[in-house]
Amino acid sequence: MVPLSYYLILGGILFACGVTGFLIKRNIITIFMSIELMLNGVNLSFVAFAAQWHALQGQVFVFFVMVVAAAEAAVGLAIIISVFRTRETLNVDQVNLLKL
Amino acid sequence: MFHLIIFSVFGLVCVAGAVNLLVQRHPINSALSLVVVMGSLAVEYLLLGAEFVAAVQVIVYAGAIMVLFVFVIMLLNAGEEERTQGSRVALLLGIPGMLVGSILIAWVVLYHSGTGAVAIGALPGPPKTLGWLLFHDFLLPFEVTSILVLIAIMGAVVLAARPEKREG
Numbered sequence: 041m042v043p044l045s046y047y048l049i050l051g052g053i054l055f056a057c058g059v060t061g062f063l064i065k066r067n068i069i070t071i072f073m074s075i076e077l078m079l080n081g082v083n084l085s086f087v088a089f090a091a092q093w094h095a096l097q098g099q100v101f102v103f104f105v106m107v108v109a110a111a112e113a114a115v116g117l118a119i120i121i122s123v124f125r126t127r128e129t130l131n132v133d134q135v136n137l138l139k140l
Numbered sequence: 141m142f143h144l145i146i147f148s149v150f151g152l153v154c155v156a157g158a159v160n161l162l163v164q165r166h167p168i169n170s171a172l173s174l175v176v177v178m179g180s181l182a183v184e185y186l187l188l189g190a191e192f193v194a195a196v197q198v199i200v201y202a203g204a205i206m207v208l209f210v211f212v213i214m215l216l217n218a219g220e221e222e223r224t225q226g227s228r229v230a231l232l233l234g235i236p237g238m239l240v241g242s243i244l245i246a247w248v249v250l251y252h253s254g255t256g257a258v259a260i261g262a263l264p265g266p267p268k269t270l271g272w273l274l275f276h277d278f279l280l281p282f283e284v285t286s287i288l289v290l291i292a293i294m295g296a297v298v299l300a301a302r303p304e305k306r307e308g
Contacts, residue, residue: 041143041257041258041259042143042144042147042187042257042258043250043255043256043257043258044255044256044257044258045249045250045253045255046147046151047147047184047188047258048249048253048255049246049249049250050151050154050155050184052242052245052246052249053155053158054154054155054158054177054181056238056242057155057158057159057161057162058158060162060238061161061162063230064162065162065221066221066222066223066224067167067218067221069167069171069209069212069213069216069218070161070167070170070221072209073161073167073170073171073174073209074161076174076201076205077158077161077174077177080177080178080181080201083181083193083197084181084184084185087184087185087188087190087193088188088258090188090190090263090265091188091189091190091258091262091263092255092256092258094263096263096265096269096270096273097273097277097278099190099192099193099263099265099270100270100273100274100277100278102190102193103193103196103270103274104278104281104285106196106197106200106201107285107288107289108285108288109201109205110200110204110205110289110292111288111289111291111292112292113205113208113209114208114292114293114295114296115292115295115296115299117208117209117212117296117300118295118296118297118298118299118300119299120212120216121212121215121216121299121300122299122300124216125302130216130218130221131221131222133224
């Protein structure tokens, strides 16, 4: 038997790592990976709470989160390719103009 | 005891991968440590009994999404990231604030959340039951999700396509 709070804290640590990466990283692809890390932390707490309440709806919700993550990754990476094509850089500090 | 040992080992691997993602400077190293995080998270799902979620985690996350990431990193020939000077206010206020906040959250979750302990394989999530839920209780969200994926595919194709040269 493991206390459920350990799972929640592991999810929290992952989420915190994701937030930190989102703030300190300068490469746009790594920032994107930090967002995936945050989504994974949330998924872990979904599954943990599903086990706590004996409700499978929590596990179904993980699928929806995964679908949103997949859609977001596809569109986001396409945007990154498009940004790289016009700016020739992946550094977010140099992508500071809306207009070309 | 066995549960706690497996949980701790893969939890540590998970956190180590997450920290490595932050420390590494080359995006391909970060992507590979994210694969480690997702693989060990799949084991944590298995410990909670969510077998189908664990399989989907490996197939979709560690498989499809990370392949997309690695593909884009290689396509764009991404090099090491340049470090820039962060703001000093963020260092002075952000780190103590983050520590206080995380200790508070951990304290509440550990002692005052009213959650019990879970046994190994606490809530089995076999594909049959999950599929029944997905196609009965969650049918409308499921269909909306399919439209979302369709829009995402079209958006990705439009955004990543080479801009056509105008004639004349």
